[in-house]
Amino acid sequence: MTVNAPAVPPAAPPSRPLRGAGRRRSSVLLAAVRTPRGAIGLGMAAMVVLAAVIGPLVAPYAPDALVTLALGKPNGQFLLGGDYLGRDVLSRVLDGGWVLLVMAACATALGIAGGALAGVSAAYLRGVSDGIIMRAVDVILSFPQVVFALLLLSLLGPRLWLITIAVGVSHAPQVARVLRSATLDVSERDFVKAAELQGMRPIKVMAKEILPNLISPLMVEAGLRLTYSIVVIAGLAFLGFGQPPPAANWGTMIYENRIGLSVNPWAVIVPAALIALLTIGINTFTDAFARVVIGVDRRPEQAALIDDLGQELSK
Amino acid sequence: MSEPEVRGAAQREVRLKVTGLEVRLGRSGPDVVGDVSFAVPAGQVLGLVGESGSGKTTVALALLGHTRRGLRITAGQVLLDGTDLLALSPRDLRAARGARVSYVPQDPSSALNPTLRVGTQIREVLRVHPGAAGDAGDRVAEVMREAYLDPTPEMLRRYPHQLSGGQQQRITLAMAFACRPSLIVLDEPTTGLDVSTQRHVLDTVRSLCRSYGVAAVYVSHDLAVVSGLVSEVAVMYAGRVVEIGPVARLFGEPVHPYTRGLIGAVPSPERAEALAGIDGQQPRPGRRGAGCSFAARCDHATGDCTTEAPEPVTVAGRSVRCLRAREIQATHPERVPAVAGKPAAPAAPALSVRGVTASYGSTPVLSGVGLEVPPRACVAVVGESGSGKTTLARCVAGLHGNWTGEITFQGAPLARGARQRDKDVLRRVQYIFQNPYTSLNPRKTVGQIIDQQLKQFTGLSRRDRSARAAGVLEDVSLGQDLLSCYPDQLSGGERQRVAIARALVVQPELLICDEVTSSLDVSVQAIIVELLRRIQRERHLAMIFITHNLALVRSIAQSAVVLRRGAVAESGPVGQILEHPADPYTRRLMQDVPKLTRSETRFETHGPPSPRSA
Numbered sequence: 001m002t003v004n005a006p007a008v009p010p011a012a013p014p015s016r017p018l019r020g021a022g023r024r025r026s027s028v029l030l031a032a033v034r035t036p037r038g039a040i041g042l043g044m045a046a047m048v049v050l051a052a053v054i055g056p057l058v059a060p061y062a063p064d065a066l067v068t069l070a071l072g073k074p075n076g077q078f079l080l081g082g083d084y085l086g087r088d089v090l091s092r093v094l095d096g097g098w099v100l101l102v103m104a105a106c107a108t109a110l111g112i113a114g115g116a117l118a119g120v121s122a123a124y125l126r127g128v129s130d131g132i133i134m135r136a137v138d139v140i141l142s143f144p145q146v147v148f149a150l151l152l153l154s155l156l157g158p159r160l161w162l163i164t165i166a167v168g169v170s171h172a173p174q175v176a177r178v179l180r181s182a183t184l185d186v187s188e189r190d191f192v193k194a195a196e197l198q199g200m201r202p203i204k205v206m207a208k209e210i211l212p213n214l215i216s217p218l219m220v221e222a223g224l225r226l227t228y229s230i231v232v233i234a235g236l237a238f239l240g241f242g243q244p245p246p247a248a249n250w251g252t253m254i255y256e257n258r259i260g261l262s263v264n265p266w267a268v269i270v271p272a273a274l275i276a277l278l279t280i281g282i283n284t285f286t287d288a289f290a291r292v293v294i295g296v297d298r299r300p301e302q303a304a305l306i307d308d309l310g311q312e313l314s315k
Numbered sequence: 316m317s318e319p320e321v322r323g324a325a326q327r328e329v330r331l332k333v334t335g336l337e338v339r340l341g342r343s344g345p346d347v348v349g350d351v352s353f354a355v356p357a358g359q360v361l362g363l364v365g366e367s368g369s370g371k372t373t374v375a376l377a378l379l380g381h382t383r384r385g386l387r388i389t390a391g392q393v394l395l396d397g398t399d400l401l402a403l404s405p406r407d408l409r410a411a412r413g414a415r416v417s418y419v420p421q422d423p424s425s426a427l428n429p430t431l432r433v434g435t436q437i438r439e440v441l442r443v444h445p446g447a448a449g450d451a452g453d454r455v456a457e458v459m460r461e462a463y464l465d466p467t468p469e470m471l472r473r474y475p476h477q478l479s480g481g482q483q484q485r486i487t488l489a490m491a492f493a494c495r496p497s498l499i500v501l502d503e504p505t506t507g508l509d510v511s512t513q514r515h516v517l518d519t520v521r522s523l524c525r526s527y528g529v530a531a532v533y534v535s536h537d538l539a540v541v542s543g544l545v546s547e548v549a550v551m552y553a554g555r556v557v558e559i560g561p562v563a564r565l566f567g568e569p570v571h572p573y574t575r576g577l578i579g580a581v582p583s584p585e586r587a588e589a590l591a592g593i594d595g596q597q598p599r600p601g602r603r604g605a606g607c608s609f610a611a612r613c614d615h616a617t618g619d620c621t622t623e624a625p626e627p628v629t630v631a632g633r634s635v636r637c638l639r640a641r642e643i644q645a646t647h648p649e650r651v652p653a654v655a656g657k658p659a660a661p662a663a664p665a666l667s668v669r670g671v672t673a674s675y676g677s678t679p680v681l682s683g684v685g686l687e688v689p690p691r692a693c694v695a696v697v698g699e700s701g702s703g704k705t706t707l708a709r710c711v712a713g714l715h716g717n718w719t720g721e722i723t724f725q726g727a728p729l730a731r732g733a734r735q736r737d738k739d740v741l742r743r744v745q746y747i748f749q750n751p752y753t754s755l756n757p758r759k760t761v762g763q764i765i766d767q768q769l770k771q772f773t774g775l776s777r778r779d780r781s782a783r784a785a786g787v788l789e790d791v792s793l794g795q796d797l798l799s800c801y802p803d804q805l806s807g808g809e810r811q812r813v814a815i816a817r818a819l820v821v822q823p824e825l826l827i828c829d830e831v832t833s834s835l836d837v838s839v840q841a842i843i844v845e846l847l848r849r850i851q852r853e854r855h856l857a858m859i860f861i862t863h864n865l866a867l868v869r870s871i872a873q874s875a876v877v878l879r880r881g882a883v884a885e886s887g888p889v890g891q892i893l894e895h896p897a898d899p900y901t902r903r904l905m906q907d908v909p910k911l912t913r914s915e916t917r918f919e920t921h922g923p924p925s926p927r928s929a
Binding site: 189190191193194195196197198199200208209212213215 | 713741745748749750753754755756759767768771772
């Protein structure tokens with residue numbers, strides 16, 4: 001050992017125990033929930049989801065039973081009155097959410113998975129793959145989302161799985177764009193080169209080295225795409241591409257009952273408000289998450305300043 | 316005040332006087348810097364040195380009445396020609412900035428607006444402060460000549476990206492001097508520049524300050540740069556000035572243990588000395604505790620040091636913030652001569668590079684480069700930025716596949732890219748990256764990072780792998796507790812040690828170190844260089860050490876290759892290259908390396924550089 005090689009490992013900075021290994025992804029979510037913005041957003045979305053999930057179990061009447069007057073005013077028995085055929089609006093509202101939510105979630109998952117695969121491999125592989133993938137993306141992008149979905153549906157007929165796939169596919173290009181630029185940034189970093197020098201296969205480099213560093217843009221993108229999915233799917237239902245009648249669906253309910261808007265407005269307002277509450281809630285939470293992420297995924301030069309100063313500030 | 320006649324008389328008058336400056340986090344948070352006092356006479360430059368996080372930039376900005384977001388100047392005065400800048404109204408302060416006080420930032424490429432012509436940018440300063448310097452058009456030409464730039468119309472019409480780094484920095488200097496300020500604050504203005512360009516910029520700064528009678532504060536982490544430029548130097552540590560005095564005395568006989576440590580860590584191109592780093596870390600604001608902030612890292616610390624905060628005392632012509640200053644002054648720091656590396660006995664080279672020509676796209680980077688690395692020896696590859704030294708390393712490592720020529724490693728030719736090389740070759744040639752902030756995956760713990768390397772290259776069981784990982788951490792002097800840490804919980808030096816551990820754990824035979832210390836502080840650089848030297852010797856590694864810092868070469872390598880614009884300018888044993896450089900390019904490089912002056916002699920002032928030389 002030379003004279004100056006340290007005999008003992010350098011003392012750990014006193015702040016290390018505070019920054020334990022237990023933080024990371026889960027705690028980013030937790031930190032987002034702890035911000036007022038995140039708590040409000042999550043609360044709004046959770047209320048709607050809860051209503052949609054346990055709704056079918058607690059609905060007082062069957063959604064398709066003709067139990068009251070057509071467009072009847074709300075009263076003690078029928079809290080939200082009747083719809084244009086005389087079915088209980090409350091029961092239909094409680095019953096009409098879960099299919100929408102499941103479809104939106106599936107469409108989002110599909111869009112994120114497809115978009116991530118396309119975007120990450122385009123950016124990492126570069127060259128010909130990049131060209132082919134991104135031109136394909138451009139082609140899909142050139143169709144407006146709703147028009148693209150309508151086109152597919154008019155060709156193949158309104159099937160729920162088809163709606164889900166159509167919406168998912170129409171998301172993929174947007175996701176691919178965002179993740180491609182995020183990947184371009186990450187794949188230039190030296191740890192990716194280090195993995196290549198270990199002889200790692202490209203697919204493994206993407207999955208093990210790059211993807212974990214994209215969690216934050218992925219989560220933000222997922223939140224954003226989920227709100228779009230809900231709006232597009234509800235919108236398609238409004239246009240008549242949804243579950244066939246007499247099934248209840250928030251989008252369909254708005255369409256069916258708009259003729260009675262002046263008689264029993266609740267049949268339109270409540271489903272519309274639920275959709276609004278859900279999308280605003282998810283968006284707000286996504287926003288809170290994105291803000292927390294910026295504080296976590298900082299760049300080295302910012303890290304120096306934040307490490308030196310920010311920790312003390314946040315105490 | 317700027318008439319040439321009065322300059323001589325104004326030479327010794329104190330221009331800038333700072334007393335008790337304190338900057339805190341928020342209104343009542345912990346102090347980031349405190350009790351900072353110094354004075355700068357007209358025409359003189361004060362050097363403000365310290366490692367990253369010492370608060371030197373915070374002080375520099377406070378001189379302009381500015382702080383970074385979240386900080387606040389809570390006490391003190393910045394008296395410039397008798398007026399307190401900190402007491403000015405925001406409006407008056409705005410009028411003073413640029414006209415009476417100006418600032419030269421670190422990175423000219425981001426400080427200049429890329430969409431404006433440089434002439435417009437210089438003229439803008441004069442337009443904002445009308446009346447500060449007579450006719451704007453004449454003044455632009457004048458100040459550009461003073462900054463050794465040609466004020467031709469086509470130069471004025473250029474955009475920043477059409478200028479070299481040195482020219483860009485001269486533009487920012489011209490902007491800073493345009494209104495004939497009384498004080499100029501320079502924040503590491505030469506950090507990103509080559510030694511030769513750096514020297515020209517320093518000459519420019521020196522002559523501008525002298526001829527205008529400007530007081531200047533020069534912030535730098537590079538002691539050698541400061542030693543040739545300034546008359547007084549203030550050493551900062553953990554937000555305090557720990558030692559301040561005339562530069563020759565302070566660097567010649569440093570008293571404060573931290574100053575001694577810093578100077579011991581600076582490599583010298585003239586002597587082969589072992590580098591002594593300072594282990595440990597600087598405490599952060601709010602965690603400095605009672606007593607001396609340096610006590611935890613200090614060899615001279617006693618019990619009192621941890622409880623009693625030192626006040627500045629005057630010792631040997633400088634002010635020192637140390638309780639034991641007088642006792643320490645009597646002792647002399649020793650510099651251990653490095654064990655002279657013997658040139659390797661003639662043997663078949665471990666690595667030989669012959670006629671390698673490489674390009675990025677259509678831009679040629681290397682042309683016909685050859686070098687040999689004997690077994691168990693370290694070869695330094697030196698050159699300015701753009702000389703192709705990193706490209707050469709990447710060709711050898713397999714990161715850059717676009718080359719022709721021949722690279723043989725232990726007798727067998729190496730394939731072009733990493734994908735064409737077999738696992739065993741990849742294992743035996745390990746590469747350590749320049750920047751430890753990007754070479755470790757931020758989503759993986761240190762344990763996972765090292766384990767992945769073992770998994771890729773060895774068939775060891777999980778138990779054996781973790782034993783190997785633990786062993787290698789010990790080799791690079793890191794504690795086992797780091798295994799579960801993520802990279803962003805580590806300091807720069809610790810990260811680079813993890814990167815070295817990752818390379819070593821698979822028992823390589825050739826280690827390529829690409830500017831591995833250029834993003835680290837000088838005290839950490841010394842530790843890393845000593846670590847690499849020890850490991851190279853203990854493990855009998857062949858090593859390529861790439862650096863732009865000629866002074867480091869002495870400390871680690873036995874032979875050196877000087878690259879210039881993608882071709883070998885000169886190669887040979889280190890002693891020969893550094894002492895009797897044959898090639899004019901090497902000679903110029905050696906001349907331009909800033910050297911730490913440890914005696915009264917300062918390096919002589921050269922004539923002004925020619926306007927086009929940078």
